[in-house]
Amino acid sequence: MQRVSTLEAWRAYAKAQRAHGRVIGLVPTMGALHAGHASLFEAARAKGDLVLATIFVNPRQFNDANDLRAYPRTPELDQRAALEHGVDCLVEPTLEEMWPDYPNDTATTVVVRGVGDILEGAGRPGHFDGVASVVAKLFALTGECRAYFGEKDYQQIAVIRQMVRDLALDVEVVSCPIVRDADGLALSSRNARLSDDARTRATAFSRALQSAQSAPATASTLRTMMRETLENAGIDVAYADVVDPVTLVSSKDDEAGERRALLAGVVGGVRLIDNAPVVVRARRG
Numbered sequence: 001m002q003r004v005s006t007l008e009a010w011r012a013y014a015k016a017q018r019a020h021g022r023v024i025g026l027v028p029t030m031g032a033l034h035a036g037h038a039s040l041f042e043a044a045r046a047k048g049d050l051v052l053a054t055i056f057v058n059p060r061q062f063n064d065a066n067d068l069r070a071y072p073r074t075p076e077l078d079q080r081a082a083l084e085h086g087v088d089c090l091v092e093p094t095l096e097e098m099w100p101d102y103p104n105d106t107a108t109t110v111v112v113r114g115v116g117d118i119l120e121g122a123g124r125p126g127h128f129d130g131v132a133s134v135v136a137k138l139f140a141l142t143g144e145c146r147a148y149f150g151e152k153d154y155q156q157i158a159v160i161r162q163m164v165r166d167l168a169l170d171v172e173v174v175s176c177p178i179v180r181d182a183d184g185l186a187l188s189s190r191n192a193r194l195s196d197d198a199r200t201r202a203t204a205f206s207r208a209l210q211s212a213q214s215a216p217a218t219a220s221t222l223r224t225m226m227r228e229t230l231e232n233a234g235i236d237v238a239y240a241d242v243v244d245p246v247t248l249v250s251s252k253d254d255e256a257g258e259r260r261a262l263l264a265g266v267v268g269g270v271r272l273i274d275n276a277p278v279v280v281r282a283r284r285g
């Protein structure tokens with residue numbers, strides 16, 4: 001496995017691989033790699049891509065300094081996991097190279113309005129500006145590629161797709177299914193920070209989604225049902241919404257069809273998100 005840390009070497013490596021006819025499968029991560037990331041590496045390998053994984057804990061997407069401080073960092077384990085899962089090139093850029101002006105503001109910020117303003121965007125101001133800005137830079141450094149993202153961060157994928165469309169970036173965005181533990185909890189680097197009690201209560205996210213999936217109803221009935229499940233588990237709910245799967249606009253009760261249920265809440269001091277496809281029925285009368 002090749003290891004790269006400078007932007008110059010990263011750009012040169014990707015260019016040389018493309019010149020040899022390889023398609024680059026970019027897997028952007030913030031490290032603390034788990035089976036969800038491994039599934040992205042596998043998805044890229046399954047398409048025959050050259051797997052280029054990045055590890056960079058991007059401070060610009062954290063609107064809370066404590067959250068950034070507490071974010072798990074496991075560099076040795078990550079290197080081993082990347083090697084085990086067939087990553088061809090592991091890129092670990094430094095903060096100084098990625099954001100030379102940090103902690104001062106960087107003059108250029110990518111802002112995706114609309115889909116980036118709601119839900120996570122409303123609850124974590126500036127979060128998606130940080131995500132879009134760093135992902136735009138990862139795309140610029142890698143060049144033409146396929147980029148793999150996990151559906152656990154469903155809204156993040158919608159924001160990135162919008163950015164790719166609006167800026168005509170030479171990137172195919174590939175979304176990959178959520179990977180869950182046996183008890184249903186969606187894998188996330190943040191799960192490492194859950195106490196045993198919070199870990200048990202966090203299974204309410206997938207239980208709420210499962211009950212919404214198994215009992216098609218109006219969008220508001222599903223919202224209420226899911227919120228109650230989360231609150232009963234002592235989760236401080238940020239939102240429990242049912243939305244259009246592309247625009248992420250909240251569904252109305254006179255609408256029917258396939259939608260996406262999106263959940264966010266804080267359990268034991270850790271903010272978690274989860275989502276799943278659901279079917280909504282239109283209110284009668």
Ligand code: PAF
Binds near residue numbers: 028030056058131156
């Ligand atoms: O999903 C993540 O881990 C991050 O938001 C990403 C896409 C690597 C950007 O920092």
